[in-house]
Amino acid sequence: MEREIRLMKGNEAMAEAAIRAGMKAYFGYPITPQSEVMEYLFEQMPKRNFKVLQAESEVAAINMIYGAAGSGARVMTSSSSPGMSLMQEGISYIAAAELPCLLANIVRGGPGLGTIQPSQGDYFQAVKGGGHGDYKLIVLAPNSVQEMADFVFDGFKLAEKFRGPAMILSDGALGQMMEKVALLPEGSLPHTVPAWAATGKPANRPPNVITSLYIEPEKMEMINHTLQAKYKQLQKEEVRYEDYQTEDADIVLTAFGLSSRICQKAVDLAREQGIKAGLLRPITLFPFPEKKIAEIAETAKVFLDVEMNAGQMVEDVRLAVNGKKPVYFKGRMGGIIPSPEEILHEIEQISEQVLSYQN
């Protein structure tokens, strides 16, 4: 497919991609560092075929998403950490009612009102459920403006295939920075209104009802089984990751999103010094590439997980490594982005302490 090259901010690229992916409606509420998404969409609305509405809160926005998704429309919202927290109730309902939609969290530092600087502190919220009950989001973690755009298409596809919410988990740096992006053309992701949508009941079919309420525990358990079956299938079929020189690596870094870019640079610097470093970058945070990490744990000697938080994905890495090799963690918090040199320093120390005496 012919792609159009543009120079864009991550947030704008995501918004433009959403229009091209056939998004019918967007509901949102301003918050730094993602406000450009809705601003871009409002600027484009008169010229193109979709609708944007600024809601009175993220609570309202996510429930508008529920209503529009339940009407069979391809819909999206985005926010940043405090706003995403407000949406959690609605997301739980959306997951339970099996409504496809795309969410984007342009994460900033927390907890609380925190900072508007980039962070990865919402990994737990995105990957472990976030709201109440047993549900999961399909979580895609871009590490470039290009992926901010591409994952909109992937997110809609997965959300619709698995009838549930998908999330782009990005951060304030990726949202704000400008890069070259090659955009897919409009109309490249066809959409039909699904048969289950509540669009008005014709005489010849029973009512379509969008609900998450099953008062009988037996029924509610059945619904849970349905959800869990989807998550199993996702884990089987939709895992994505990027493998950077892990094959012969002694020390394997694990990092997602923005940190993975920094780690890639750190791996290059380490290799220049003769340290066999590699990087495994999960692209889908759920489903998590646990098999791949377990596989690497057979050959690597040690892991170093790097995140812009206090250590969240590292728990999943440790579960996957399952005690076979030590897993170290390096994190920066509060909106601080670690430098490649800082990571290199960590790699050097680990290779001195762990790798030298193991050899």
Place this chain on the structure above:
Amino acid sequence: METEVLTPEVQEGFDCVYNKPDTLTDTRFHYCPGCGHGVAHRLLMEVIAELGIQEETIGVAPVGCSVFAYHYMNIDMQEAAHGRASAVATGVKRVLPDKYVFSYQGDGDLAAIGTAETIHTVNRGENILMIFINNGIYGMTGGQMAPTTLANMVTSTSPYGRSTEWAGFPLKITEMLAMLPGAYYVTRQAVHTPNSVRKAKKAIKLGFEYQKLKRGTCFIEIVSNCPSGWKMNPVDSNKWLEANMLTMYPLGDIKVPVKEGQGE
């Protein structure tokens, strides 16, 4: 005194029997005897049947006693989170602007936890019909105080009567909403007597008819009873409603559309 019992045989051939419209399912209401929810459901569905808009109508149910409205209403529906029905209805209407959309909410749902959504939905003038059942109490959760609970009224969380000093005042949200430019038609009705039922039905019909014009939100409050929550039998609850609820929440139109050419 002897009461005449009408058997189906007696009624045959007469047009005096209530016919259930096919916009209502065969499912029996789970509502307590005498509860206004059932009457309000029936009126809504009668109107939809009479207007012939069953295929073009989407309803949004709340969290509250009427959470299962979609068991009874034979139309496409969505079940919203507590307080969010008007936001869900907004989402529906914005992607299906030519369909009829209504929300149906209790007073806790609409006027406490959902106040922000309520006000902003009306303020945007969403072209939907909002039905608001005001029974002055949280029915579903066992009779706690609602924002609409009358002063000194006993509920399970105001066991000595609502102290306005401690818990504030009964909220007349319908009057508040009528002040918003987005409100097109705002009225307060009841369903406790045959006459009030007829009037309420008329109002609901208008609410749907106006929706076609796309001029703003139609908002219909129905002052209702809650025999279980109020701890009264149905007849007494209706008497109490008349004597107490209607003084605080007087019936009648609060905002009616300005006729063409008359200006504001």
